Amino acid sequence: MIGLSHYLVISAALFSLGMMGVLTRKNAVNVLMGVELILNSANINLVAFSKFSAGNLSGQIFAVFIIVVAAAEAAVGLAIVLSMYRIIKTINLDRADTLKG
Amino acid sequence: MDKNLLTQIVFYFFAVLTVGSAAAVVFSRSLIRSAFALLFTFFGVAALYAFLGADFLAATQMVIYVGGILVLLLFGVMLTHKLYEVNLKSETYQLLPAVVVVLGVFGVLVTFMMRTHWHSGGQSPAVPTTAAIGELLMKDYILPFEAASILLLIALIGAAMIVRRKSE
Numbered sequence A: 001m002i003g004l005s006h007y008l009v010i011s012a013a014l015f016s017l018g019m020m021g022v023l024t025r026k027n028a029v030n031v032l033m034g035v036e037l038i039l040n041s042a043n044i045n046l047v048a049f050s051k052f053s054a055g056n057l058s059g060q061i062f063a064v065f066i067i068v069v070a071a072a073e074a075a076v077g078l079a080i081v082l083s084m085y086r087i088i089k090t091i092n093l094d095r096a097d098t099l100k101g
Numbered sequence B: 001m002d003k004n005l006l007t008q009i010v011f012y013f014f015a016v017l018t019v020g021s022a023a024a025v026v027f028s029r030s031l032i033r034s035a036f037a038l039l040f041t042f043f044g045v046a047a048l049y050a051f052l053g054a055d056f057l058a059a060t061q062m063v064i065y066v067g068g069i070l071v072l073l074l075f076g077v078m079l080t081h082k083l084y085e086v087n088l089k090s091e092t093y094q095l096l097p098a099v100v101v102v103l104g105v106f107g108v109l110v111t112f113m114m115r116t117h118w119h120s121g122g123q124s125p126a127v128p129t130t131a132a133i134g135e136l137l138m139k140d141y142i143l144p145f146e147a148a149s150i151l152l153l154i155a156l157i158g159a160a161m162i163v164r165r166k167s168e
Helices: A004-024 A028-051 A058-088 B003-027 B031-051 B055-079 B095-115 B130-138 B142-163
Strands: none
Touching: A004 A028, A004 B003, A004 B031, A004 B095, A028 A058, A028 B003, A028 B031, A028 B055, A058 B055, A058 B130, A058 B142, B003 B031, B031 B055, B055 B130, B130 B142
């Protein structure tokens, strides 16, 4: 029987892998991919809790909002990456060490 | 074959697909491979949503993540590298400390998930949820719904403003 803990473990694994991506990469697009993994893991948690709480749909509603925020984050994040590439010709995060616009 | 067993087999297939392709995203040396592995992760997560009886979310996941965010990420990859360069590599750094930290976090998470006695109100019936979600969004969650729409508008205008070339 597949219970709540199965989903929680999958989501913990996804979260850890996303964190790994954020920690070990210097390419900005790769870091954004890690952030997407983390957001997806949070979503799995919310939907699983929603499923195992007898017809309470709040978890799914929150998942919808997280998807909205993820879309906004991806759009703004990639816009920043593109303008960073235009200014310093690389998207290595270590090279982005000046605040001058 | 026993129906329960079949369900478990399919569930574990999608679980392995999700986590395995997420690992490919993180450890692959090539950015393009990472992006396409991410496609399978999103597919797997959508399948898990379907398993959890969240049909609307599974469809949303496919449309927004696979159709939107993934394409956006691929644009990001393509626009920030010269395509004729073979140098689409992305190295990993600080591997050992990161592995230690991540395994620690994973251990803590799983330990506490297993130890906690989750109060379960029983499983939700597997009925279509789209109508119920729509009704909740228009009744109980109308303020967050409007706030989210404004957030999306601001984010899209902001993104367009940031990448716009300065006109002289």
